[in-house]
Amino acid sequence: xxxxxxxxxxxxxxxxxxxxxxxxxxxxxxxxxxxxxxxxxxxxxxxxxxxxxxxxxxxxxxxxxxxxxxxxxxxxxxxxxxxxxxxxxxxxxxxxxxxxxxxxxxxxxxxxxxxxxxxxxxxxxxxxxxxxxxxxxxxxxxxxxxxxxxxxxxxxxxxxxxxxxxxxxxxxxxxxxxxxxxxxxxxxxxxxxxxxxxxxxxxxxxxxxxxxxxxxxxxxxxxxxxxxxxxxxxxxxxxxxxxxxxxxxxxxxxxxxxxxxxxxxxxxxxxxxxxxxxxxxxxxxxxxxxxxxxxxxxxxxxxxxxxxxxxxxxxxxxxxxxxxxxxxxxxxxxxxxxxxxxxxxxxxxxxxxxxxxxxxxxxxxxxxxxxxxxxx
Amino acid sequence: xxxxxxxxxxxxxxxxxxxxxxxxxxxxxxxxxxxxxxxxxxxxxxxxxxxxxxxxxxxxxxxxxxxxxxxxxxxxxxxxxxxxxxxxxxxxxxxxxxxxxxxxxxxxxxxxxxxxxxxxxxxxxxxxxxxxxxxxxxxxxxxxxxxxxxxxxxxxxxxxxxxxxxxxxxxxxxxxxxxxxxxxxxxxxxxxxxxxxxxxxxxxxxxxxxxxxxxxxxxxxxxxxxxxxxxxxxxxxxxxxxxxxxxxxxxxxxxxxxxxxxxxxxxxxxxxxxxxxxxxxxxxxxxxxxxxxxxxxxxxxxxxxxxxxxxxxxxxxxxxxxxxxxxxxxxxxxxxxxxxxxxxxxxxxxxxxxxxxxxxxxxxxxxxxxxxxxxxxxxxxxxxxxxxxxxxxxxxxxxxxxxxxxxxxxxxxxxxxxxxxxxxxxxxxxxxxxxxxxxxxxxxxxxxxxx
Ligand code: SF4
Ligand code: SF4
Numbered sequence: 001x002x003x004x005x006x007x008x009x010x011x012x013x014x015x016x017x018x019x020x021x022x023x024x025x026x027x028x029x030x031x032x033x034x035x036x037x038x039x040x041x042x043x044x045x046x047x048x049x050x051x052x053x054x055x056x057x058x059x060x061x062x063x064x065x066x067x068x069x070x071x072x073x074x075x076x077x078x079x080x081x082x083x084x085x086x087x088x089x090x091x092x093x094x095x096x097x098x099x100x101x102x103x104x105x106x107x108x109x110x111x112x113x114x115x116x117x118x119x120x121x122x123x124x125x126x127x128x129x130x131x132x133x134x135x136x137x138x139x140x141x142x143x144x145x146x147x148x149x150x151x152x153x154x155x156x157x158x159x160x161x162x163x164x165x166x167x168x169x170x171x172x173x174x175x176x177x178x179x180x181x182x183x184x185x186x187x188x189x190x191x192x193x194x195x196x197x198x199x200x201x202x203x204x205x206x207x208x209x210x211x212x213x214x215x216x217x218x219x220x221x222x223x224x225x226x227x228x229x230x231x232x233x234x235x236x237x238x239x240x241x242x243x244x245x246x247x248x249x250x251x252x253x254x255x256x257x258x259x260x261x262x263x264x265x266x267x268x269x270x271x272x273x274x275x276x277x278x279x280x281x282x283x284x285x286x287x288x289x290x291x292x293x294x295x296x297x298x299x300x301x302x303x304x305x306x307x308x309x310x311x312x313x314x315x316x317x318x319x320x321x322x323x324x325x326x327x328x329x330x331x332x333x334x335x336x337x338x339x340x341x342x343x344x345x346x347x348x349x350x351x352x353x354x355x356x357x358x359x360x361x362x363x364x365x366x367x368x369x370x371x372x373x374x375x376x
Numbered sequence: 377x378x379x380x381x382x383x384x385x386x387x388x389x390x391x392x393x394x395x396x397x398x399x400x401x402x403x404x405x406x407x408x409x410x411x412x413x414x415x416x417x418x419x420x421x422x423x424x425x426x427x428x429x430x431x432x433x434x435x436x437x438x439x440x441x442x443x444x445x446x447x448x449x450x451x452x453x454x455x456x457x458x459x460x461x462x463x464x465x466x467x468x469x470x471x472x473x474x475x476x477x478x479x480x481x482x483x484x485x486x487x488x489x490x491x492x493x494x495x496x497x498x499x500x501x502x503x504x505x506x507x508x509x510x511x512x513x514x515x516x517x518x519x520x521x522x523x524x525x526x527x528x529x530x531x532x533x534x535x536x537x538x539x540x541x542x543x544x545x546x547x548x549x550x551x552x553x554x555x556x557x558x559x560x561x562x563x564x565x566x567x568x569x570x571x572x573x574x575x576x577x578x579x580x581x582x583x584x585x586x587x588x589x590x591x592x593x594x595x596x597x598x599x600x601x602x603x604x605x606x607x608x609x610x611x612x613x614x615x616x617x618x619x620x621x622x623x624x625x626x627x628x629x630x631x632x633x634x635x636x637x638x639x640x641x642x643x644x645x646x647x648x649x650x651x652x653x654x655x656x657x658x659x660x661x662x663x664x665x666x667x668x669x670x671x672x673x674x675x676x677x678x679x680x681x682x683x684x685x686x687x688x689x690x691x692x693x694x695x696x697x698x699x700x701x702x703x704x705x706x707x708x709x710x711x712x713x714x715x716x717x718x719x720x721x722x723x724x725x726x727x728x729x730x731x732x733x734x735x736x737x738x739x740x741x742x743x744x745x746x747x748x749x750x751x752x753x754x755x756x757x758x759x760x761x762x763x764x765x766x767x768x769x770x771x772x773x774x775x776x777x778x779x780x781x782x783x784x785x786x787x788x789x790x791x792x793x794x795x796x797x798x799x800x801x802x803x804x805x806x807x808x809x810x811x812x813x814x815x816x817x818x819x820x821x822x823x824x825x826x827x
Contacts, residue, residue, distance in 0.1 A: 013691070013694060013695045013699035013700065014699075015691065015694065015700065015704075015721055016703050016704070016820070018707075018718075018719055018720045018721050018722075020703075020705070021704070021706055021707050021717070021718065021720075022705050022706045022717065023473070023717045023718075023719050024706075024717055025717075025802075025805045025808065026712075026714050026715060026716070026717075026789075026791050026804070027395070027712060027713045027714070027791030027794050027795050027802075027804065028706060028708055028713070028715065028717065028733075028735065028793065029393060029550060029712045029713060029766050029795060030795050030797075030800060031391075031393070031394075031795055031796050031798075032394075033796065033798040034751075034798050034799075034800070035746055035749055035799055037798070038749070038751065051808075076774060085565075094748070095749075131745065134687050134746075134747060134749060135746075135747035135748050135749045135750065135799070136747060183689065246771055260752070281552045309749050309750050309751045310749055310750050311750075312750075314750060314752045314755050314763055314765060314766060315752075315755060315763060338759065356424040358763075358766060359766075362763050362766070362782055363755070363762070363763060364761065365634070365761040365762055365763045365783045365786050366388075366389075366621065366625075366631060366759065366760045366761045366786070367621065367631045367632055367633050367634045367636070367760075367786070368633075368634060368783075369631075
């Protein structure tokens with residue numbers, strides 16, 4: 001101490017007390033990335049799909065979107081308040097907002113207000129907070145909400161409204177259970193949710209047995225219909241119909257390094273290949289692989305839900321196995337299952353396997369050769 | 377060979393820290409610090425055993441005079457930075473956070489040198505043993521950070537064959553530009569030092585790896601490198617490019633096995649600063665008593681690169697830079713990724729001090745750690761290919777065994793994982809904890825087994 005004082009006297013610069021210097025273990029720098037920024041970017045990437053949903057399904061879709069967002073954030077705040085967790089800190093990370101928007105994208109347009117409310121409660125409370133909040137949930141909260149609703153309110157969750165332009169452009173509209181286009185045209189002023197339709201996958205699963213020599217899926221599975229499906233003119237959940245918007249979102253996610261591009265690619269690829277094989281050998285059993293790719297929630301699930309950071313594996317190999325697993329289960333449910341759609345179930349099932357995948361498929365660290373590892 | 381179209385080499389993993397810090401000093405030529413009245417020269421400036429002090433309080437010493445003699449194989453000589461009197465052997469705040477012994481030298485203002493070693497200008501015909509002895513006599517240690525005695529590093533264990541010498545000029549730590557300026561201003565000292573080490577080890581393949589953000593240094597070294605038969609390798613700007621294992625991997629594409637040394641894959645890695653010091657020791661006969669230090673930080677009035685003698689207290693270096701403009705909240709010796717935070721301005725510069733960093737409040741980061749969102753960035757960024765987030769989770773749960781099984785001991789403690797983590801988890805800090813604990817357990821097991 002004595003020495004320090006002597007030197008300090010002679011020194012010409014004044015420095016504040018060294019006791020105030022922060023001591024910590026290295027590194028002393030950190031990147032500017034934080035959880036909130038990541039979540040905001042994810043929301044940004046979902047905007048095209050939201051926009052497309054509102055365009056194709058009109059104001060009811062917008063209502064569901066806003067309600068779901070509001071309920072998710074609100075219920076998270078309520079939980080944190082009751083649990084004595086910091087409220088602003090928790091909703092400030094914006095993960096509840098992501099859940100809210102994603103949940104809405106997974107709901108049929110025009111559901112009454114209590115559907116997003118129940119969904120939000122299931123997603124936020126049962127799906128996430130009960131496990132300790134963001135990062136600790138084994139299952140994708142959005143899918144917990146969606147599947148919960150599917151079981152609790154099956155009728156509401158499978159009542160679909162037609163997308164804008166469907167009636168005019170579908171040559172075989174009756175196949176989708178829709179009203180006569182002339183009638184529909186006359187009723188443009190009527191609220192949209194009054195008219196209903198079926199999803200392509202729903203139609204495919206209920207088509208009667210084929211007449212001899214005719215393709216069972218001919219009416220709903222042909223190039224002109226593919227075009228309609230691709231641009232989003234099909235019945236379905238708010239966010240799952242418009243492929244261009246979903247693909248754009250996916251590309252943005254990859255550009256911002258928010259997802260592993262392998263997951264959507266291998267997920268959709270697996271469904272494409274498997275359904276292709278089945279279709280090739282049994283064309284009466286299932287429609288073409290392109291039909292599978294463009295209808296239902298495959299793209300939404302593969303791009304936005306199987307890639308959820310918290311509930312997908314950490315390593316590249318793990319992601320590959322996870323994605324292929326999702327693809328296999330989806331195809332099996334779609335072709336042989338009771339439900340027309342299997343994306344949500346497959347992702348939830350694979351979520352459950354993530355801890356195992358993480359433990360089995362650790363990366364081989366630098367400097368280890370395969371032989372060395374076996375020798376150990 | 378077309379130099380401009382060469383492949384820029386790199387390794388897998390790693391991160392890209394903000395580059396802003398280097399701009400503070402990388403255009404500032406090295407200044408030589410004026411003579412101080414007092415130096416506190418740490419006795420132990422090398423990894424391994426502290427050398428034995430050979431002077432007593434009251435002794436008069438000359439510049440370059442031996443102060444402490446290496447006490448074993450892994451130890452290094454220590455020489456006086458100036459002429460004057462030994463006022464005492466005192467305790468000063470040490471760079472590792474604990475008080476350390478230092479020789480308090482009062483300068484007599486004359487800076488008289490004692491008789492130095494005989495220069496060996498014809499080192500090309502000198503015996504390797506003679507050169508190795510000179511390296512030891514000059515008190516050389518690795519100047520990149522670890523301060524491992526250079527003599528030890530250059531004594532290749534029997535049974536190992538080395539065929540490649542790599543000079544580390546990557547300087548991948550943000551903020552530091554000392555090696556950059558050294559290569560730019562004294563390219564021939566660096567290259568000559570490399571050639572001497574090459575001759576000493578009987579190695580023909582000599583590379584200097586430099587990150588491409590130092591293109592002026594690359595150009596400068598390339599002007600002379602052919603005369604020495606040395607290859608300059610541009611490297612991707614990527615942290616931790618300057619870590620031995622990653623550097624070897626990037627330049628000669630060999631992977632040092634876990635727990636192994638560069639010699640296991642036939643390589644020797646030396647810092648460019650050490651090479652320059654080798655050149656000085658051999659061709660001029662001067663021991664190591666000063667080094668280039670980057671003194672930097674936005675709160676400094678005039679950040680720059682300074683040639684400081686060992687034993688210069690940090691506060692003096694801050695003074696050379698014109699003092700401060702705002703209150704510093706953190707003082708770091710070394711780089712921001714692997715350096716050590718200090719809580720005293722009296723810490724002296726030692727042979728391995730590459731930088732003195734002052735961070736403002738904004739930069740002096742306090743970890744407010746959130747929960748892992750399993751984004752995988754730490755895994756992508758780990759140069760050793762570890763699943764850092766899973767390791768940290770295992771350690772937090774007390775499962776050291778699981779962490780050990782998953783190779784926690786291979787962690788370099790480079791800090792890349794903690795740098796990129798958006799949840800600001802103290803990842804490398806957690807891993808350090810486990811490494812210390814596992815080492816302790818192993819030592820205990822060994823002691824028990826010995827009974
Ligand atoms: S970078 Fe941080 S948040 Fe991301 S996986 Fe690693 S520990 Fe978790
Ligand atoms: S500190 Fe260790 S675990 Fe973290 S990135 Fe570096 S080597 Fe990997």
